Amino acid sequence: MRRRASVAAALLGCAAAVAFVRPAGDVSAGPARASGVALVAAPAPFPGLDSLRGVSRKLRARFLAPHRAASIPVLRQYFGDSVAQRAGVYAADDSSGAFHFITMRPFADKVKGRIGTYRIGFFPAEVRGARSAAYRNPEGFLEVTSGNADTPISDHFRLRDFLTKDQGSVWPKYLVLREPLVDKLELLLDELRGMGIQADRLRVMSGFRTPQYNALGVGAGGRASDSRHQYGDAADVYVVNGARDWMSDLNGDGRVDTRDARVLASAVEQVERKYPELTGGVGIYQATDAHGPFVHIDVRGKRARWGVL
Structure with a gap:
């Protein structure tokens, strides 16, 4: 019980720290895909996830900027340093089923309005400054591939549901989303x-x-x-x-x-x-x-x- 409580506290801290974040992934374990997105499964049942399921109790994902993932020891304990070093979908599990920690690509990876061949453009704050905190540039982007686009982020929604409706043949795509x-x-x-x-x-x-x-x-x-x-x-x-x-x-x-x-x-x-x-x-x-x-x-x-x- 003590271990479960301590893990839950750490994850609640994670929830508080990532108020400005987004989604992704496939639940299967396996090697990194060509896009660089790792699909990794936790080696054992992951305790404390209930605290991250939102007020609806139906969320199935938490989106993390790399530096935030690095600051949560329990994630590195279960998934290793890669959780903070590479964008990916990291699948955990408890009695309620699969849950996904998704490490984003940092905002700085967008160069000249693109990440790779995917066109993103320039956010308002990049052009004229942010008019308030709500309009700051996002911390990062979820990397969505044809292989992880159907990752459940809640009981009724998947990553692909929120993608921009253009550049249909371009993969990976990049997504900003808040839990x-x-x-x-x-x-x-x-x-x-x-x-x-x-x-x-x-x-x-x-x-x-x-x-x-x-x-x-x-x-x-x-x-x-x-x-x-x-x-x-x-x-x-x-x-x-x-x-x-x-x-x-x-x-x-x-x-x-x-x-x-x-x-x-x-x-x-x-x-x-x-x-x-x-x-x-x-x-x-x-x-x-x-x-x-x-x-x-x-x-x-x-x-x-x-x-x-």
């Missing part, structure tokens, strides 16, 4: 089901956007130049029930329109009331020829609302 966003999305599914609304899955239409991708839509009526999507704490989502990849009829009126998006937004309001630490933005968007109605959700740390009638 509180994933936690909030899991709580949203729970809230909808608790309201008696069918919610088979929550589809992420847009998660992380690289700055170069985000810039393509900046302008009147378009994306904000400092969009939260660039910081890994925002997602545009809708509920999918059945085979069609489209917002479902949530209010039961036989149609799919912004009324259904409002049902989703009202569930987000309930989640934020219960968990004020996950407060953020909520925006409702109408359907177009390309997509159905959807809701923007983020965890920026302060309340923001638009398009919510």
Whole structure:
């Protein structure tokens, strides 16, 4: 019991230290892939993971900048020095199942707007300085390969769900993501089901956007130049029930329109009331020829609302 408690305390310290982090990986053990991403399994059951599963109790990953991984002795004890020296997915286990520690590539690995052949662009703070702490450059990037893209980061979400929707043939890709966003999305599914609304899955239409991708839509009526999507704490989502990849009829009126998006937004309001630490933005968007109605959700740390009638 003492060992489990001490490990849990160390990992809670890790949780506090990595408030500004992101996701990745395959759970299988094996040699490093060509991309340099190591897929490593812990040599024994890993205690103390329950403290890292978020308020939803459904998180299955913790994202770490290399220097933060180096400062946590229990990680080096289980995975060796590589956990702090190379980007990778490190699989642990306890009675609740697999959990992943994912070491990121440091921000400094981005050179001239790229890491390798993957185009990222330049974050707002690189161009004009950060207007507040919330808009600082991210600490690093999750390296996502075709082999680790399906790594579960929570019970219902995987790394690939949050990737920027471009450069389809380029691997590895790089991702910025924060655990509180994933936690909030899991709580949203729970809230909808608790309201008696069918919610088979929550589809992420847009998660992380690289700055170069985000810039393509900046302008009147378009994306904000400092969009939260660039910081890994925002997602545009809708509920999918059945085979069609489209917002479902949530209010039961036989149609799919912004009324259904409002049902989703009202569930987000309930989640934020219960968990004020996950407060953020909520925006409702109408359907177009390309997509159905959807809701923007983020965890920026302060309340923001638009398009919510």
